[in-house]
Amino acid sequence: MMNILWGLNIIAVKMGVEAAGPFTAAVLRQVIVFAICAPALRIVPGRMRDLLLLGVLSGGVFYAFVNWSLAVATNVSALAIAGQLGAPFSLILAVIFLGERIHITRIIGMFLSFLGVVLLVFDPAAGKEIPGxxxxxxxxxIWAMSSLLQRRIRGVPILTIYAWMGLMGTLVLLPIAMWQEPEMLRAVPDLRVRDMGWIVFSAIGSTICGLGAMSWLLQRHPVTTVVPLTLAAPVISVVVASLYFETPLTPIMMLGGAVAMTGVAIVTIRTAERQKAG
Known part of the structure; x- marks a missing residue:
């Protein structure tokens, strides 16, 4: 269920961006998240600096760039492949800021992750999506930076984390939407139910249910069992985006995706094994 929700989310985000604008759609998503999680909002002594920074980055800045990328791109499958760079970037930041030591296996995984995305540039169907x-x-x-912060707030209830992310994300994104999309903001009451439904799906299905399911699983099963299973989500994203938006999956794109996903799998599985051992 978690993989399906995450995999389908790229369609919902793209449709929400097309209907409401990238920044307005992001604001609405975070408002919904905050509205649902607000009862769990509370001060967590000793964790507030990390919670607030996580809210700004993961709840605000991250969605600004993700939605903006979908607004300027037509080949959503290519963006789904490029979005997997979060895993190697997270590992690089852990090495720089946390002094984590990595060996040849994860270095190879990082190299393959970047190589797979680089291959997209040489594909006629995806190469024109360079801005996206x-x-x-x-x-x-930004996602990688947020993942480091999330390590520092272990033990904080997931709904409390997302209450702060929804609140801080709204406070970050609303001024941007007011600056860049004032007409879109004024037109929010006129959004069709179907268009609003895409945004609601992203907020509830992907953020709250998807990430809530991840938290539930990690509380009950070893990280080395759970984390590798999430690798199905980007594969679903690439396939459903290609089918829904009728964009081509060329041989080069499939090769790039396979190489990138192999690298991500190596980094993800080896990192999960290291966390369990530690």
Whole structure:
């Protein structure tokens, strides 16, 4: 269920962006997340700096870049592949800031992850999406930074984390939407139910249910069992995006995706094994 929710989410985000604008759609998503999680909002002594920073980065800046990338791109499958750079970027930041030591296996995995995305540039169907790919890469760096922060707030209830993310994300994204999309904001009451449904799906299905399921699983099963299973989500994203938006999956794109996913799998599985051992 978690993989399906995450895999389908790329369609929902793209449709929400097309209907409401990238920043307005992001604001609405975070407002919904906050509205649902608000009862869990509370001060967590000793964790507030990390919670607030996580909310700004993961709840605000990350969605600004992700939605912006989808607004300027037509080949959503290519962006789904590029979005997997979060795993190697997270490992690089862990080495730089946490002093984590890595060996040849994960270095090879990082290399393959980047190589797979680089291959997209040489594909006629995906090469024209360079602005979207760059924005997605920046979003992946923000996601990686957020993943380091999440390590520091272990033990905080998931709904409390997402209450702060929804609140801080709204506070970050609303001024951007007011600046860049004032007409879109004013038109929110006129959004069709179907268009609003895409945004609601992203907020509830992907963020709350998807990530809530991940938290539930990690509380009951070893990380080495759970984390590798999430690798199905990007594969679902690539396939459903290609089918829904009728964009081609060329041989080069499939090769790039396979290489990137192999690298991500190596990094993800080896990192999970290291965390369990530690």
């Amino acid at each position: 790919l760059l924005l997605t890469a920046i979003g992946s760096v």
